[in-house]
Amino acid sequence: MKSNNSKLGSPKCVLALAALAISSVATLVAQPARAEDRWLHVRVDNQAAKGEMVRINVPLEVAEKVLPTIHNERLHNGKVTVNEGHVNGVDLRALLEAVRGTRDGEFVTVQGNHGDIRVVKQAGYLLVHVRENKNDSKKRVEIRLPMTVVDALLSAGNNELDLVAAIRALGAQGDTELVTVKDEKSTVRIWLDSKNAAE
Amino acid sequence: MLGKIMFGLLGTAALAGTYMVHEGAVRVSVDKREPGGRHLHLIVPAALLPAGMYLVPDQQLRAATAGMRPWLPAVRIASEQLARLPDAELVEVRQPGQHVHIAKRGALLVVDVESLRETVHISFPLKTTSQVARRLQELDPEI
Numbered sequence: 001m002k003s004n005n006s007k008l009g010s011p012k013c014v015l016a017l018a019a020l021a022i023s024s025v026a027t028l029v030a031q032p033a034r035a036e037d038r039w040l041h042v043r044v045d046n047q048a049a050k051g052e053m054v055r056i057n058v059p060l061e062v063a064e065k066v067l068p069t070i071h072n073e074r075l076h077n078g079k080v081t082v083n084e085g086h087v088n089g090v091d092l093r094a095l096l097e098a099v100r101g102t103r104d105g106e107f108v109t110v111q112g113n114h115g116d117i118r119v120v121k122q123a124g125y126l127l128v129h130v131r132e133n134k135n136d137s138k139k140r141v142e143i144r145l146p147m148t149v150v151d152a153l154l155s156a157g158n159n160e161l162d163l164v165a166a167i168r169a170l171g172a173q174g175d176t177e178l179v180t181v182k183d184e185k186s187t188v189r190i191w192l193d194s195k196n197a198a199e
Numbered sequence: 200m201l202g203k204i205m206f207g208l209l210g211t212a213a214l215a216g217t218y219m220v221h222e223g224a225v226r227v228s229v230d231k232r233e234p235g236g237r238h239l240h241l242i243v244p245a246a247l248l249p250a251g252m253y254l255v256p257d258q259q260l261r262a263a264t265a266g267m268r269p270w271l272p273a274v275r276i277a278s279e280q281l282a283r284l285p286d287a288e289l290v291e292v293r294q295p296g297q298h299v300h301i302a303k304r305g306a307l308l309v310v311d312v313e314s315l316r317e318t319v320h321i322s323f324p325l326k327t328t329s330q331v332a333r334r335l336q337e338l339d340p341e342i
Contacts, residue, residue: 039287055291062280069272196287 037194038171048185057197060171067164078164079156093159096150099126115139126150139183146173223306223324230318245323249330261338268339275332282306282325 038060046052068078108119115132130141152169156162181188229239290301312319
């Protein structure tokens, strides 16, 4: 009995236990983000309307499970039908397909009297920057979409976007800002993290 | 003999009480702010709701819930999934004269609405929502 205790207390044993503890922690840290602990947050602040504010916190896991059960107009089985692939005259699917198949770089830059639009693919992200200078408005829109999410969206086939697959892909992402809209009166933020409350 | 009957009754009451506490309660509270406004405070043992639904004829239940039928699977699954999550603030909307707050607290979904006209508080066990949705789905297996 005495010899067993002395073995447990030996430097080798302590070292082995420490290595085991460190490797366990390292394994936990190294685990990829899972949909079940990811939250999508939406925050709208409107200074003009006497502090009007909206906070929505959606667990991705719930969205992933609930979306396929909703069958309403264009939404079926977690997929949204895009009529003839066009949204406001833009063939969304063709646009995303084109971006997906190309290398990093700037794709679209439109500079006009009323503002600028830039679409960039960079380091695995599709970045959209819109700056509006119309009627004294200084609206800024920043969209940051992981390409894995774009791939997942397009995985449904023709005329459909797979929202559930996109949510699953989002769940595998780390904390990230997705959308920011700012003007003089209001701010909109959509982001992803592991906190179950908005900041 | 009387002692045995009393013991049986007390035991049954204790068991029923324990079951009620375990299943939780549905709380509805409405306070109108206007002069002479009504106040409604209701606490119903959650276990009674799914059980009570079996007392309503299927046809009437089907007719009364026709509008919500397409959403029943979503309600059921959302309730089941939310029940597994830690406490969280789900929705908060603040406007001049109105504040809406929806949160998950323990096993309950809590809805608070405060406006210039009234204050409403509703809380109910997510498990009950899931059971009610499941029962309504049973009426229409095609859902």
